[in-house]
Amino acid sequence: VDAGALIESSSKAASPAGSQSPVGDTEIQLASIWCDLLGFQTIGRDDDFFVTGGHSLLALRLFSRINRQFGCELPLSVLIAHPTIRSLASLVDRKSEAPPSEMDSPKSKGHQVTLSDEGLAPPMFCIHGGDGGVLFYRNLVGQLSGTFPLHAIESLELSSSDVIAPTSVKETAAAYVQHVLAKHPKGPFRLAGYSFGGLVAHEMAGILESMGHRVDFVGLFDTHNPTAESRAFSLPERFTSFWKQHQEIALPSRLARLGTRIVAGIRTNRQVRSGIHQAEANGPAAAHSDLRRVQVRESNWKAMKAYLPGPINGRLTLFKAMVGSDKFEWPNDYGWSSLTRSGLDIVPVPGEHLTLFEPENITALAQALEDSLNRVPSSPQIRDGE
Template sequence: MPTPLAEELLRLTWPTNAPLRLLLTGGDTLHPITSADIPFGVINNYGPTENSIVTTSDQVELASCSPPPIGKAIANTQVYILDKQLQPLPIGVPGELYIAGDGLARGYLKQPGLTAEKFIPNPFARELNSPNPGVRLYKTGDLVRWLPDGNIEFIGRVDHQVKIRGFRIELGEIEAVLSQHPAVQEAMVVARIEASGQNGLVAYVTISDQFAMLQGEAPAIWRTFLQEKLPEYMVPNAFVMLEQFPITPNGKIDRKALPTPDSSSLVNRSEFVPSQTPTEALLAKIWANVLGVEVVGRFDNFFHLGGHSLLAIQLISQIETQFECRLPVITLFQNPTIAQFGVIINEKEQAQVRGSVVPLQIGSQQHPPFFCLPGAGALVSDLFDLAQQLDLSQTVYGLQPPGFDHDMPPLDTMGALLDYLLPDLQAINPMGPYYLGGHSAGGNIAFALALALQQQGHQAPLVALFDSLPPPTKGIAVPDHFAKIDEKHEILQVVMQQVKQHLDISFEGGQTALEAFNGIDYWDYLTDVFEQNNVASAQNSVTHIKRIVQTYQSLGKAVSGYTPDCTYKGQLILFQADDDWQPEEVKWLREEWQRVCEKPIIVHAIPGNHYTILDAPNVTAWG
């Protein structure tokens, strides 16, 4: 029975002696069945037309607020959850579902191009203990993930990924969480263009009958519910309640027919508090303009609203012009709300702003804080997704090396970095113990901090490294993959990554095109690219990227010139990017870090590459 019709029947009141034993449904996403009074079993089937007729199946748990899984593969069918490189993904990490087996179609009639695109050779055929293994895979386009019990959770369509203010978002992830709320009967999330011209998220919801009296309060309740489970940038700006979803002729929800939200539903932030002073009002206007949102409350966090490092430099530039002052960028990280920043402006405290410590999450004082450093050329804002994966009781501080502000140049020796960072670290946690971590070169600095604290007699029981190369050791060969990377290649990679990540601009011709430019001509070219793509404050953005490159070079020099003078006595855990490392390179990585550690180190492979392992959803796999 088609899913929409089955859900209508499941909402009816059924007699306990109903003659029905099993209801089989499929064809669309089945929402949670919250009633415990269904006198028969419900089987949720999944299967595209290309694999006749059922691929996975599962008996649905009744009286549950969790989305029903689509189950496990049926007999003579194989299913795989793979990344873009066709590599299997671990439990909990979203990926595309691929199907093999006896039910697979031959292809599309008289459409050889589409057949070749969707039906591909099966790289796992030899691993199957079957006399007739599936030699082809069908690429479903469905986004799913493994559950710990071996079932598969359906998230949405791969082509339902959107980018909101620099963050790539799976709409199905939001729908799955929203559907867990007991007042939600069905939920769908779409991206729509807001009045500002930016993409915004809109949630369409049908409300459960027993919660109909909450209709006026429901959006605020749902928003709070999502904020407890998702990053702020994944929380919809508007909630539209419908009596029922529009349906296509084949029984699926018609996304294109969903109504445009009216102004009353666009801003439903229950925690919204307006500005209270003229300074706050002017700051809120600047923030809204930079972020591309309609309003900003005095307690809204700049980075939770989609702010990133390039937007931060634009914001600081506009504030400096408006208020005729000079402000380090770190001021925004330390004071990310209008209320906090207004104090800095009004009390003229900007001259005293100094320090490397940025609170990322404030938890319980019963646990020692975790101090983490971003990679070379990165800001602490890159650590937000990581901080959100830790328990709410765990306090997390980011440590920002200098170099991004106009008042202090980058430091290019490890000794100078330790002199700069250690006082701030010890001011926060004078007695220790010290739990440290860092991404890339930030991990090397964290390791040096741990050794320095250890030599001072403090406890530094843990260092967590996120894709950090080992310190240089004389006489040890470096794998060819790294030996062939020159400084220019690395710098161009940094520039392209920053521009792609924060501005979603890809250079025509990629790195080859950039290599044609050098010196002042290169930066002029970059400015032209920004202006052609309507990037606000293009010149300031280029200046910021220059500082990123300068800081990257300086920190790289500091790390490459540092050799530990003792071994580390605590526990070192290394999280390496699974997309970048070959088995022999992982072996080298482990051996080299082990040389400077007394305890056996622990190595974990994390989905993603060097630049994405700390981004959602990859970061969910590390803890």
């Protein structure tokens, strides 16, 4: 993620006007933080954080400051349901006055958030990516038809300042299954995950199957099987790969993009190396800080490298980025064909690994997801609560 580009784009957002001014101490304090991060002089109590220029990196900084200032540990994903100062202030006041529930306490591995509760079809549960956040799934909601509820599970390690205890994909999946069953006890179940989250979703499917539940759908958003054989490209091969991926572009533009890619690659490599060094050299970082995000990502990376997935009974759907990596060569199926007893569907989607959920690609991804779900054989659903 190009943090500099994100921050620059958000600073260009116009300051909102016409909304009612913040009311009460909590709203006024939140408005001060909000304005500082977004570069506004004033903000209305009903202005939406995302509409006014907020994005996932600014959300991390917003919640880092909120938690320090108000002495609470709110999961980042609550911003999805509480994107305005008015609603967020109400939540902050409640959390400051009452202890957190067991499921949403820092001792729990995850926090389940509802992105959309519309629709009568079985709900979809989406698992966070490597850095633990789920705000990017918010982009899906506006592109879907509303025929099924959509939930996401965020890592609570992102919202904690405690030491990140060593964990595994299996342990994480087992904990998240409890969140799913608490929301949707009797199935059938539909799961999906981006990158690292796809591994967790796959493992969750196996756990649910072992409990006798029916899992109708497991979606992998550009997730690689960590045990699949891959090969690192040599430097000349990386240039060749990039050149082929952009062969439809005129030569001058292609050369310009190559130069941009080289500069960006050097900058990203330095940032990643620096971030990993800081993550390892320092103690537990503050909740929602940039360093905390790196620490969560590194913890999940270690869990991924140690994971040995087993086959599940259900069918898998791999949503595969059309623009592949110019660093590694992976098998066409990313190593998933042997990990399903019912077959693998490979669905090409626009973009590369880091841009699948960006505005230019999200419409196609949402359509591909719905098309895949529409091909799932219908099965009786027991409504939650029955």
